[in-house]
Amino acid sequence: MDIRFLANQEASFEGTIWKQISPPDQGMRVFVRKSEESNYNRLRNEAKKDYHARYLFNELMSLNNRHGLTRSIVSRFRQDQCNLQLEGGFIDYSMLSGCVFVKDYGVTQSIGEDKPGLYHVDIKEEIPKLKPTKRISTQHIAVNGAFTNAKLAARRLPEFIERGYKPDTTKARLKDSGYSLFYNDCGPGIRSDFRQFFDTSNVRGGTEVAKKLAQLIQIEAKHEKEICWTLHEKGHAVFKRALQLALAEISPADKTRLAKHKVFYANPTMNLSVIDRYRQQAGMQLAPQSPLMNNASLEQTWVTGNFISETHVSMRQLKEQGENGLTNVTSGHIAGNALARGLMAGASYGLPAQLAAAPVAGWVLSWATIALSNMGGANQKMIESNADVLNHMKGLFSQKRA
Secondary structure, three states: OOEEEEOOOEEEEOOEEEEEOOOOOOOOEEEEEHHHHHHHHHHHHHOOOOHHHHHHHHHHHHHHOHHHHOOOEEOOOOOOEEEEEEOOEEEEEEEEOOEEEEEEEEEOOOOOOOOOEEEEEEOOOOOOEEEEOOOOOOOEEEEOOOOOOHHHHHHHOHHHHHHHHOOOOOHHHHHHHOEEEEEOOOOOHHHHHHHHHHHHHOHHHOOHHHHHHHHHHHHHOOOOOOEEEEEEOOHHHHHHHHHHHHHOOOOHHHHHHHOOEEEEEEOOOOOHHHHHHHHHHHOOEEOOOOOEOOOOOHHHHHHOOHHHHHHHHHHHHHHHHOOOOOOOOOHHHHHHHHHHHHHHHHHHHOOOHHHOOHHHHHHHHHHHHHHHHHHOHHHHHHHHHHHHHHHHHHHHHHHHHO
16 A cells, blocks of 8 residues: 655545654654544643543654554554554554554543552542542552552552651541552562563563553642652552653653652562662652561562662661651661561571571661761762662562562
């Protein structure tokens, strides 16, 4: 089928007039039907306030470069017919002679239980009520990373929000105000580990859920609003990748508005120094309470390298907020927590007698980390670089285990 190029960035293909939507002289030419141009313009306008629309719009724009094309599935019957699968949506298109002709596209909102996306949560009653929403309408938002269904996540996450933002925020106050939930469909077992691996290592550009969350962050960066994020378990990985994507797109003015956002780390299953680096780049603040970790969990403490990174991030928090910012947190408290972590690991996993010195070594290592953190830039970068290595090794371990 031949393509005939017309004036005003139009083309004739398959007996239909098409309108170019991609930037001229930049990558592949992307077209939609001339009759669909008004729908495309409506989508572009909706993308300013609806993260679903923004996600779909960006994926359409990705078809003019290799990022969108390499993730597409080619038809077995016609090599010019392709399909790009999205989170809750799709794009069908034909590709010929350096041109992309979009034939159909769409993305659905979070309708029904357990669909990844943003919800407003009402917890006035025993069973939470979840309502899909396009923007964050509350002060608090939690990113799920462990619970296997949205209602369970909605019921359990308020206790982690309270832990990070007390005494100003309590579960009782959340009952009055409600909160927002970004439900990350973790899934069971190995599938969940692979999804986290894609977001921590950036393999395949991360998960589609992370791309949706990135659009939400970019929209909220346009508004002067205080937002308190609570990240739970594998929610750290999807947030880290989303923030990484958002930082590549937002303007310096947007960054200044992100300074009103706060982040609380709850039971992280990836390295804290890695994610906190992106939090710093975005200008976001740390929550008033220090990170929460399950000291009996090998994954949260030793496998991720957080036996060092938790100390590093807590000291950074102490510096940023001053002695009056954190409740009962001092250098001694942070080092004591590291000692307790080592003792807990020994008790929980039955370390042999010859390894009894491990908790004490951890305590000494914690004090060394505090000293390095206090010495400033170069030493902090050394800690963060080692955290990258540990995080990468954890990802490789997860792959081999699969």
